[in-house]
Amino acid sequence: MTESITVNINGTTYSHDVEPRLLLIHYLREVVGLTGPHIGCETSLCGACTVELNGKAVKSCAVFAIQCDGAKILTIEGMAANGKLHKIQEAFWNEHGLQCGFCTPGMIMTTKQILDRNPNPTDQEIRHGLEGNLCRCTGYQHIVNAVKAAAKVAGA
Amino acid sequence: MIPQQFEYSAPKTLDEALGLLAEGARPLAGGMSLIPMMKLRLANPEHLVDLGRIKDLSYIREQGTVIHVGATTTHHDVESSPLLRGKCPLLAETASYIGDVQVRNMGTIGGSVAHADPSADYPAALQALEAKIILRGAKSERTVTAEDFFVDTFTTALEPGEIVREVIVPVDGDGTGTSYQKVLQPASGFAIVGVAVRLRKSGDKISMARIGVTGLSNRAFRAKEAEKALEGRTGTPAEIQAVAALVAKGVDANSDLHASADYRLHLATVYAARALAAALGRIA
Numbered sequence: 001m002t003e004s005i006t007v008n009i010n011g012t013t014y015s016h017d018v019e020p021r022l023l024l025i026h027y028l029r030e031v032v033g034l035t036g037p038h039i040g041c042e043t044s045l046c047g048a049c050t051v052e053l054n055g056k057a058v059k060s061c062a063v064f065a066i067q068c069d070g071a072k073i074l075t076i077e078g079m080a081a082n083g084k085l086h087k088i089q090e091a092f093w094n095e096h097g098l099q100c101g102f103c104t105p106g107m108i109m110t111t112k113q114i115l116d117r118n119p120n121p122t123d124q125e126i127r128h129g130l131e132g133n134l135c136r137c138t139g140y141q142h143i144v145n146a147v148k149a150a151a152k153v154a155g156a
Numbered sequence: 157m158i159p160q161q162f163e164y165s166a167p168k169t170l171d172e173a174l175g176l177l178a179e180g181a182r183p184l185a186g187g188m189s190l191i192p193m194m195k196l197r198l199a200n201p202e203h204l205v206d207l208g209r210i211k212d213l214s215y216i217r218e219q220g221t222v223i224h225v226g227a228t229t230t231h232h233d234v235e236s237s238p239l240l241r242g243k244c245p246l247l248a249e250t251a252s253y254i255g256d257v258q259v260r261n262m263g264t265i266g267g268s269v270a271h272a273d274p275s276a277d278y279p280a281a282l283q284a285l286e287a288k289i290i291l292r293g294a295k296s297e298r299t300v301t302a303e304d305f306f307v308d309t310f311t312t313a314l315e316p317g318e319i320v321r322e323v324i325v326p327v328d329g330d331g332t333g334t335s336y337q338k339v340l341q342p343a344s345g346f347a348i349v350g351v352a353v354r355l356r357k358s359g360d361k362i363s364m365a366r367i368g369v370t371g372l373s374n375r376a377f378r379a380k381e382a383e384k385a386l387e388g389r390t391g392t393p394a395e396i397q398a399v400a401a402l403v404a405k406g407v408d409a410n411s412d413l414h415a416s417a418d419y420r421l422h423l424a425t426v427y428a429a430r431a432l433a434a435a436l437g438r439i440a
Contacts, residue, residue: 001161001163003164019161020161020162020163020164020204021158021159021160021161021162021194023158023191023195026158042157042195043157043192043195043196044188044191044192044259045343045344047256047258050258053261056232056261056262057257057258057261058258058261058262059258059259059262061195062187062188062191062192062258062262063187063191063262064164064187064191066164066166067166067184067187067206067208069166110257110258113257113261114257129257131256131257131345132255132256132257132258132259132345133256134343
């Protein structure tokens with residue numbers, strides 16, 4: 001039993017028949033072929049699968065693809081434009097905001113949400129905002145620095 | 157982790173949804189509790205009714221001395237609502253501590269309340285606010301108090317086929333101060349213990365005290381003995397310590413790998429004292 005959905009992902013419209021039980025993360029990775037959003041914990045805790053759904057950061061392992069019919073989705077693949085990294089990606093690069101890089105796509109998508117809502121967050125607000133994203137390398141200090149650097153670039 | 161197969165409906169109207177629920181389908185709101193449970197196959201609904209497409213279920217509206225919050229209003233909408241932040245800050249503050257940004261973007265007040273996790277944050281605030289919860293079935297609607305709604309662990313006053321349609325909280329009166337303080341389980345963000353306090357002062361005396369506690373036992377509850385002990389007092393540090401100790405008195409506390417029963421009882425005392433002091437400090 002499948003149902004048809006139409007979604008806009010990173011500016012491109014896709015239509016697919018999906019089983020209701022298909023999770024958004026599996027839809028993105030296996031059906032659409034976007035493997036930037038990662039599957040870390042599969043228990044909705046680690047945030048590596050974070051994508052933007054209608055302008056809001058969500059854990060795509062805790063949403064069914066069918067719930068997204070008609071939605072606009074942004075994944076890490078949609079952040080860079082015209083061959084140029086997004087300012088948040090630049091900041092993570094410059095500040096060494098990643099070690100193994102596995103959590104990075106989720107960290108960047110959540111950072112976008114933090115800065116969209118609060119262009120000048122304090123350290124505490126950044127840490128509160130990143131509570132849903134785990135870095136198993138425990139490189140949090142550099143990640144917080146990267147978020148601050150991205151905020152600074154945006155404000156300049 | 158792939159859930160069991162199920163049928164999916166996304167009706168546009170509440171009546172349509174209630175009709176399907178009356179036939180045995182189960183409601184899906186934000187899915188932040190249900191979908192992880194389905195992935196673990198702890199929940200295996202055969203038919204899910206997505207409430208997310210019903211437009212008139214998500215709202216925050218003031219009417220007289222109360223504020224109506226629609227069932228599918230997200231935690232983010234609650235935490236960022238200027239109306240709630242100004243007139244019922246306890247609910248907004250509590251919402252800001254739920255899970256994480258991503259969970260607050262999807263999770264809903266109706267879903268959280270109906271799920272009745274004994275470690276959820278909202279139930280403490282709803283107890284302290286003496287909130288009313290409107291339950292709607294295919295044929296009728298009824299109103300229950302938060303106190304009557306939370307029956308036991310994952311068990312509420314909801315009957316089969318009913319959903320939480322709305323939560324009603326009071327507008328803070330003059331001289332009111334509130335606070336929610338929690339110890340969180342670092343991975344999930346759930347409350348190991350959470351204490352919500354609502355105090356009102358007349359002159360220098362506390363005329364009303366309401367204390368809601370979550371995470372400590374099988375359900376969120378009001379610490380009535382402690383409330384009574386505080387009313388009529390001024391709220392000196394010694395009084396707060398004595399009252400905080402009453403919050404944990406006689407409670408059959410939960411015990412798990414995150415916190416033993418004794419530790420939880422201790423935390424309840426400490427966090428009750430902090431919430432009481434913070435609430436008192438916020439009285440204008």
